[in-house]
Amino acid sequence: MLVAEAVGRTLVAAGVDHVFGVVGSGNFHVTNAMVASGAWFVAARHEGGGATMADAYARTAGRPAALSVHQGCGLTNAMTGIGEAAKSRTPLVVLAAEATNRASNFFVDQDALARSVGAVPMRITDPQYAVAQAREAVATAVHRRRTVVLNLPLEVQGAEVPERPSPGGVPSQVQDLADFVPPEPPRPLAPSSADVERLVSALRLAQRPVFVAGRGARSPAARDALVALADETGALLATSAVAKGLFHDSPWSLDVSGGFSSPLAAELIREADLIVGWGCVLNMWTMRHGALIGPDTTVVQVDDTEAALGAQRELTFGVLGDVTTTAGATLTALTRSTTDAPGGDAAGGHTAYSWRSDDLRERLARELAWRTVPFEDTSGGGRIDPRTLTIALDDLLPRERVVGVDSGNFMGYPSMFLSVPDEQGFCFTQAFQAIGLGLATTIGAALAQPDRLPVAALGDGGALMGAAELDTVRRLGLPMVVVVYNDDAYGAEVHHFASGDHPMDTVTFPDTDIAAIARGYGFTGVTVRDIDDLAPVRAWLDGPRETPLLIDAKVVADEPSWWLEEAFRGH
CATH class of the missing domain: 3.40.50.970 (Thiamin diphosphate (ThDP)-binding fold, Pyr/PP domains)
Structure with missing residues (x-):
C-alpha cells in the first residue's frame, strides 16, 4: 500500500465521508483512495469553491469534511475558503499535495500559508507513521475544532507503507489501519463550581436577562439546555448570525442579535440588565459596536476556549466551560439553591419570568419579524x-x-x-x-x-x-x-x-x-x-x-x- 492510499483510507475510517476539491497530479491518488473507501468526491470548478463547499458541508452536517488540492497553486487558489473555515473553527482537513523541492514551479511555503489564515499546518513525514499522522490530523480537526492543512509531500505519498514492524517496534501501519478505531473525543469541559455560582448569582439578580447563543451553541443538546435555563430564569433568547434559527420554535426568541436585529429585538436587548453570550464572542457585529449593551448591563461570556473569553469585548466575568455542560450545571445549581432557600423563590432571590408576560409574547409574535x-x-x-x-x-x-x-x-x-x-x-x-x-x-x-x-x-x-x-x-x-x-x-x-x-x-x-x-x-x-x-x-x-x-x-x-x-x- 502506498502512503497516498493509506492516508485516504484513514480519513474515511475516521468518519470523513465527503471530500471536495479539484484533482491534479499531486492529489490524484489520495482522492481516489478516499472514493474507493466509500467517500463521495464532489468536484468543484475552482479550488476556492471546493474549500467553501467543504466548510459549509461540515458546518451543516455537523461532521468533518475534507478538501483535496494540488500542490502549490491548488492550495493558493483555495486560501480564501480555507481562511474562512479557519476563522470559523470548522473541523476540516485540507489534503494538500506538497512540492518540497525549491526548484519546482509548484513550491511555496505551505506551512506559512496555513498559519497566515489561522489554520493548523501538519505533515505526513514518514511512510511508517503515515496512518498515525493522518489520524492525528482528523482528531485535531474534530476534537479541537480546527481547520488542518495536512501537507502530503510528493515523494512521501509515492512511498510504500511498511508491512512489518520496524526495528523500533512501530506496529505495521497496514494492520493498524485495518484495526482502526476513531479517536475518542475529549470530555466536554465542565465549568468550575465558583464560575457556576457567579453565573447563578447574576441570574438571580437579573430582572431582564437575554441569552445570545453563537457558533458554540449550534447543537440540539445545547439548544435544549439553554431553553430549559431560559425558561427557569425568564431570559429572552437571541443568536448571533451564524446560529440563526436555533430558537425558531420558541415564543421568546428575538432571532438575531446585532446589525440584523429588528427594531423590537434591538429595543429589548438594549433593555437587558444581563447579557450572557453562550459560545458567542459578542463582537462588534453581534452587539452593534456595543450599542446594544446598556451602561449598567452585566455582560457574561461562556466559552470552552480560554483565549476567546473577553477577546472581543470587556466582560463583567467569563465562564470557562462547554455550553451544554455549563447551562445544565447552572440550571441544577439554580433550582437547588432556590428550592433549598427558606420561603422558596422570594427568599432565594430568584426572579423568574420577570419580563416574560402575555403582552410581550403577543408583541413578539406581532412585531418581531422584519x-x-x-x-x-x-x-x-x-x-x-x-x-x-x-x-x-x-x-x-x-x-x-x-x-x-x-x-x-x-x-x-x-x-x-x-x-x-x-x-x-x-x-x-x-x-x-x-x-x-x-x-x-x-x-x-x-x-x-x-x-x-x-x-x-x-x-x-x-x-x-x-x-x-x-x-x-x-x-x-x-x-x-x-x-x-x-x-x-x-x-x-x-x-x-x-x-x-x-x-x-x-x-x-x-x-x-x-x-x-x-x-x-x-x-x-x-x-x-x-x-x-x-x-x-x-x-x-x-x-x-x-x-x-x-x-x-x-x-x-x-x-x-x-x-x-x-x-x-x-x-
Whole structure:
C-alpha cells in the first residue's frame, strides 16, 4: 500500500465521508483512495469553491469534511475558503499535495500559508507513521475544532507503507489501519463550581436577562439546555448570525442579535440588565459596536476556549466551560439553591419570568419579524425593492429550506426576511467577509441537507465571482434556487463612499444579464423587475424542478442596507 492510499483510507475510517476539491497530479491518488473507501468526491470548478463547499458541508452536517488540492497553486487558489473555515473553527482537513523541492514551479511555503489564515499546518513525514499522522490530523480537526492543512509531500505519498514492524517496534501501519478505531473525543469541559455560582448569582439578580447563543451553541443538546435555563430564569433568547434559527420554535426568541436585529429585538436587548453570550464572542457585529449593551448591563461570556473569553469585548466575568455542560450545571445549581432557600423563590432571590408576560409574547409574535416593520416600497423604473422581493420569495418558497448567503450590501435582506426552520437551515460563511463564497456555501449546505430546498442569496458581484460553480450545481442535479440581488455595482462601496464627491466608475458596472449566463449553464433563468415577474418562479416550484433556477432580480440600486449603513457609522 502506498502512503497516498493509506492516508485516504484513514480519513474515511475516521468518519470523513465527503471530500471536495479539484484533482491534479499531486492529489490524484489520495482522492481516489478516499472514493474507493466509500467517500463521495464532489468536484468543484475552482479550488476556492471546493474549500467553501467543504466548510459549509461540515458546518451543516455537523461532521468533518475534507478538501483535496494540488500542490502549490491548488492550495493558493483555495486560501480564501480555507481562511474562512479557519476563522470559523470548522473541523476540516485540507489534503494538500506538497512540492518540497525549491526548484519546482509548484513550491511555496505551505506551512506559512496555513498559519497566515489561522489554520493548523501538519505533515505526513514518514511512510511508517503515515496512518498515525493522518489520524492525528482528523482528531485535531474534530476534537479541537480546527481547520488542518495536512501537507502530503510528493515523494512521501509515492512511498510504500511498511508491512512489518520496524526495528523500533512501530506496529505495521497496514494492520493498524485495518484495526482502526476513531479517536475518542475529549470530555466536554465542565465549568468550575465558583464560575457556576457567579453565573447563578447574576441570574438571580437579573430582572431582564437575554441569552445570545453563537457558533458554540449550534447543537440540539445545547439548544435544549439553554431553553430549559431560559425558561427557569425568564431570559429572552437571541443568536448571533451564524446560529440563526436555533430558537425558531420558541415564543421568546428575538432571532438575531446585532446589525440584523429588528427594531423590537434591538429595543429589548438594549433593555437587558444581563447579557450572557453562550459560545458567542459578542463582537462588534453581534452587539452593534456595543450599542446594544446598556451602561449598567452585566455582560457574561461562556466559552470552552480560554483565549476567546473577553477577546472581543470587556466582560463583567467569563465562564470557562462547554455550553451544554455549563447551562445544565447552572440550571441544577439554580433550582437547588432556590428550592433549598427558606420561603422558596422570594427568599432565594430568584426572579423568574420577570419580563416574560402575555403582552410581550403577543408583541413578539406581532412585531418581531422584519417583514412586519412598515417600509415605503421603492420599486419602480424597472427595479424592485429588495424588501418587497424577499418577502414575496419567503411566501413562495417551501418552509423546509437551507439558505446560504453571500456577503455585500444586499445580505441583510435574505438573512432577515427569509425564515429558516432551524439552525441547520442557515449557512453563513462571513468570518472573512469575502464576497463570492455564497454559491459554494449553498452547494455544501445542500449536500448536508438533501431533503430541503437549497436557496443561494447572492449579490451580482459575488454571483459573477463564483459563476464557475453554477456548473457544479447543474452537474450534481441540485434543485437549487439562486437569487441574485443585482444592482450592477459593488453596493457596499457605493453606499460607503456616497457621502463624498467621489467617482464611482470603479465600483459600478453596465447591466449584466445574469439570467442568460445561468441558462448557458443549464439553469432556468428568470429576470425579475417587479412583483409580477415572479410568476415563473411559482411555475418552477410547482413543476418537476428538473433544472436549477436562477432569479436575476434587478433591485433598487440606491437602497443601502440598514445593517451596513450602521456598521459604517461604527455604531
